[in-house]
Amino acid sequence: MTSKRFAACKQLRRKCHSDCIFLPYFPPNNPQRFSYVHRIYGASSVGKMLQQVEEHQRGDVADSLYYEAYWRIKDPVYGCVGIITALHEEIYHVQFQLAKVQAQIDLLYQNGVYTFDS
């Protein structure tokens, strides 16, 4: 057991060993980070998801799980799927604007007055 338990093990009230899977990704100075993923996925599931990838990928797993858990708590109905929907709408809006100005450019080409380097 280490002299200082890390955020995850502290919240789980269990012994924290030096090879603890949570240790590098849920530091004691940010207890909310583990609290959120624990609330949504459960500690056992988070541990499994960290273990099933290569060690160098675990930081990204912890970050993306925290991001998803954060949004699920903030928006219990849609979670981060709400963000995906909003981004799709934004893309649609920008593509619409793009098509509009491209149509203006096409009109000028048809008039044969201007030539542009694209």
Place this chain on the structure above:
Amino acid sequence: MTSKRFAACKQLRRKCHSDCIFLPYFPPNNPQRFSYVHRIYGASSVGKMLQQVEEHQRGDVADSLYYEAYWRIKDPVYGCVGIITALHEEIYHVQFQLAKVQAQIDLLYQNGVYTFDS
């Protein structure tokens, strides 16, 4: 107990009552739907997330949880956060194209030859 257990209760090997929280959102003809959310969140957590919202919102909760679970299984490192990153890149790309064609339009305005209805 109903004569026909629904996907969730079948997988959990438990009795399925007519007021089962999973019943309307995890039908028996789509066992994968519950299997995915069960694997990522656990049945207890899914039940809690359904219960904490209004009844008319539960379909959306089940859909968004399934979507997130599907992507977490498909991409164990980034889950659906990988989609959010890709969409941000797509928006950046479309905005860049938009700025480019808008600059072309501005050039024409400066030359004072064309006027457009925007």
